[in-house]
Amino acid sequence: xxxxxxxxxxxxxxxxxxxxxxxxxxxxxxxxxxxxxxxxxxxxxxxxxxxxxxxxxxxxxxxxxxxxxxxxxxxxxxxxxxxxxxxxxxxxxxxxxxxxxxxxxxxxxxxxxxxxxxxxxxxxxxxxxxxxxxxxxxxxxxxxxxxxxxxxxxxxxxxxxxxxxxxxxxxxxxxxxxxxxxxxxxxxxxxxxxxxxxxxxxxxxxxxxxxxxxxxxxxxxxxxxxxxxxxxxxxxxxxxxxxxxxxxxxxxxxxxxxx
DNA sequence: ATGCCGGGTACGACCCGA
Numbered sequence: 233x234x235x236x237x238x239x240x241x242x243x244x245x246x247x248x249x250x251x252x253x254x255x256x257x258x259x260x261x262x263x264x265x266x267x268x269x270x271x272x273x274x275x276x277x278x279x280x281x282x283x284x285x286x287x288x289x290x291x292x293x294x295x296x297x298x299x300x301x302x303x304x305x306x307x308x309x310x311x312x313x314x315x316x317x318x319x320x321x322x323x324x325x326x327x328x329x330x331x332x333x334x335x336x337x338x339x340x341x342x343x344x345x346x347x348x349x350x351x352x353x354x355x356x357x358x359x360x361x362x363x364x365x366x367x368x369x370x371x372x373x374x375x376x377x378x379x380x381x382x383x384x385x386x387x388x389x390x391x392x393x394x395x396x397x398x399x400x401x402x403x404x405x406x407x408x409x410x411x412x413x414x415x416x417x418x419x420x421x422x423x424x425x426x427x428x429x430x431x432x433x434x435x436x437x438x439x440x441x442x443x444x445x446x447x448x449x450x451x452x453x454x455x456x457x458x459x460x461x462x463x464x465x466x467x468x469x470x471x472x473x474x475x476x477x478x479x480x481x482x483x484x485x486x487x488x489x490x491x
Numbered sequence: 492a493t494g495c496c497g498g499g500t501a502c503g504a505c506c507c508g509a
Contacts, residue, residue, distance in 0.1 A: 241497075241498070241508085242497085242498045242499070244498090244499090245497085245498055245499085246498095266498090266508085268498065268499065268507095269499090292499090292500085293498090293499050293500065293506085293507085294498090294499075294506080294507060294508080295507095344507085344508060344509060345509095346508080346509065384508095384509070398509090401509075402509085403509065435509075437495090437496080437508095437509065438495085438496035438497055438508095439494075439495040439496045439497090439509095440494090440495055440496085441495090442496095449509080451509080478497095481496085481497080481508085481509080
């Protein structure tokens with residue numbers, strides 16, 4: 233079973249690259265972020281033509297998440313609980329039945345939080361605290377649970393080409409990292425860190441020649457419950473996709489599991 | 492210190508991203 237995350241930076245703008253990657257790799261389940269469109273204009277038919285079941289949680293202009301799956305959905309949940317006034321589409325979860333049992337896959341687009349002196353930063357922190365409660369509840373099921381997506385968090389200095397340049401940014405500052413560690417401390421495993429102690433970047437800015445200079449950061453993560461971590465075989469960062477024509481600024485990150 | 496680039500909205504110029 234291969235389960236991937238990809239921030240597509242606008243699904244209508246990058247549908248060609250998405251379809252090409254899916255045709256090449258045929259992952260079983262993919263969570264998408266920054267689809268940037270309402271459900272009515274989501275390119276569902278092209279994805280269904282490749283055999284994917286499609287569930288979306290869209291929003292006009294920005295945000296927006298989705299799950300593509302070759303396995304039928306048992307359940308779908310949209311939105312992060314804990315604030316009825318929050319209208320930003322940043323979380324979608326699917327539950328799937330496999331031969332070996334159930335697997336729960338939750339895709340997130342965690343708020344960026346910049347600039348830190350705006351209301352966006354406290355929104356990020358509050359969103360992380362709601363996520364903490366949500367994950368705590370999910371872990372109580374004691375089943376394979378995969379929380380993956382664009383976390384907008386640089387876990388450690390090794391996860392940035394220029395960590396000093398990022399320090400203080402909403403992606404890499406104490407208040408953000410404290411909450412990220414607290415989330416991990418619930419009992420989640422950072423899958424890529426578990427299989428590799430090398431620098432692995434998943435995002436290169438469109439600006440300032442970041443890709444050419446390999447000035448990347450690792451902000452797209454797969455976090456695993458113990459029951460999922462036991463089944464982890466490997467993680468692949470599809471770095472080559474960043475060099476395609478008209479790419480997203482993020483690349484797909486894929487976990488391989490024995491279920 | 493800010494913009495760089497790029498998508499979306501809407502069709503000029505701004506919001507948003509990381």
